[in-house]
Amino acid sequence: MNAPLTRREFSSALGALVVAFSFDPKAALAQEPARLPGSLQTNRRLDAWLRINADGTATVFTGKVELGQGILTALRQIAAEELDLPLDRITMVSGDTGLTPNEGQTAGSQSVENSGTALRMAGAEARAILVDLAAKRLGVAADALNVADGVISAADGRKVSYGELAAEADFKREATAKAAPKPAARHRIVGQSIPRTDIPAKVTGGPAFVQDVRRPSMVHGRVVRPSRYGATLEGVDEAAVKALPGVIAVVRDGSFLGVIAEREEQAVRARSVLAKSARWTGGPELPDPARLYEHLKSLPSQDQIIGVKQAAVPEGARTFAATYTKPYIAHASIGPSAALAELRDGRLTVWTHSQGVFPLRAELVKALKMQPADIRCIHVEGSGCYGHNGADDVALDAALLARGAPGRTVRLQWMRDDEFAWEPFGAAMVMQAKAALGADGRIVDWQYELWSNTHSMRPQSTSGTNVLAAWYMGEPQHIGPPQGIPQPAGGGDRNAVPLYDFPSQRVLHHFIPEMPIRVSALRTLGAYANVFAMESFMDELAVAANADPVAFRLAHMKDARARAVIEAAAKKAGWREGEKGDGTRGRGIGFAKYKNLACYVAVVAEVEVDRASGVVRVPRAYAATDAGLVINPDGLINQIEGGIVQ
């Protein structure tokens, strides 16, 4: 880490930022362009976001991708709203390094915020440009014109359509973000539960997933992964596999091993034969699962203290402590990761369900030693995406296999064991909470420690090469050093700083760089464990204070929007102050504000335990959510329901 960064490492560490170099820093400051809202800031041209076509339709571009969260429907609504176009006259193009803006990863609930904001502003500006053109053509003041369904009308009935203005409308310019978007009160499409555009194909066998992409002269690949992390391939009987029916090539690059065959079942069989003859050595021991948390706590850590508030703890305060743990969690998407890759005339095309086609391309550039202009990554949906799964890894695997069959498209889907063994897991964590209760039953001190690995080893999130096969190639490349994500969003410490009002508090984050198990981003990162620990401990303290858990939370919460969701969830659930479980059935409440800076959610869960079998059921849950301006209410409900069940 002490070695100076090379220019390439430096650039890649900057991720999606647009950087202008200048020898005179003052001049650079003076010329700094105006800050634009959302992703307009990093993709500043209007025509990067939308085009009006001669037939009166619009093509809308986004760097964010559909992951089953309904984002392409929501973004279409935003664009339609601002453009005053019907939804069905908009074509969405998403996540394609050859066509769309670079918006980094589709992650962290930021797509509506960043891409939606960009489309909202770009849409408003495009509409204003079209209205100005119409005003000139019709000889009427722009503010005297009315726009509906892509037709601009004057009071006297004369009309001109977007399509007629398309050739004249100049979007090849930088956005100004000066055209005011519609106020919420005038929204007709935003705020409606528009059915998702991706669902009909998914329920009728239409092509919907990267797994469904078929190309002319497509062949099938499979990979053989090492026996353990970091193992080296000593030898393998390639000849026996090459002789199997349908096998086109065995691809080996150092300890990366795979096979290509004409038919999928032939590739699966060849993989199994190849795996049997492969001899692997080395690789570190994994920690004993039974002593996992002790092991984690024993590893060297970089410690950071955050969220400190100081106040004297009154004498006689009663102290309490509790420890919570979270195991490694697999993404476990129903469909294993898949990609297609085609190498033709030195140019590589990859069809991928990556959350970020541009960051993926940057990793492929490093791993394959190619130029960015020679690689195109095209997003196609994959199976459930809850964070950094195998999507990027399988894309490099497919590209490496494509070298073994130039001119043909290699389709690779990981087998189930590839996915479970090699996808990055959500990090295991240990949370230790201590608190003191004053005589009045209020929390007077809160001390919280957490131990965690990083929660993001995504492409481009660190220096190095962050795709699996790169570490096993003949000239191996190395994973970048793990880094935390700074507060307030946080990584392992996400949501570790209480939103409750405690007079005295301290959070100690033990960031553990060494990763015994490969980890990366999984839903809400550290917030998943921190909120569980914090809310569980709040319940224990409420019991100690002989207080109702809802009232206890409200007594420590000033934030009006937080109070509102807690109160709304309790009211909807018919919460009765002081209600108690009967030993087999009870209810509890949990609250969080995502990243301490986004959506507020409170959930009342009813829980039943069968004391004989130990089986726990959650028959019912009530959630109250404040997500700000909601683009598609049913989409939000679907996400909250899924979050509760998952």
Next chain:
Amino acid sequence: MAISLNVNGRERSVTAEPDTPLLYVLRNDLELNGAKFGCGLAQCGACTVLVEGKPIRSCVTEIGSLGDAKITTIEGLGTIDKPDALQRAFIAEQAAQCGYCINGMIMSAKALLDSNPRPTEQDVRAGLAGNLCRCGTHNRIIAAVLRAARETGRI
């Protein structure tokens, strides 16, 4: 070798070994997208199709074992322009997140409704217990199957 299969009411001939899993033949030879590879071990249900009306896991069913049995895939229920009652109900309930498991959910539900047109919620839960969903769409899936049952009940 050439093997004849009866898929969605049509005789289809494919050239593949008899021990080839039906799933790969459906997807690659017949270019039917519906059945999905999830686990390859008959554990997740994403590859479910009907054979003689019974739900089977196409990832572990060898084509040589099928003879002239009638195979129905999700493409055999309805089309995007003319979806059947279950497909309509899944759209109406917006019963998908990623949607990768939905083929299996619909095909298992089809078998359930064919044998039990008026299922209770408990029947639906039991009927779909072998199909896994990771996104957490379960409640919408159950609602969609019950909706389809109500709608077909009226016809």
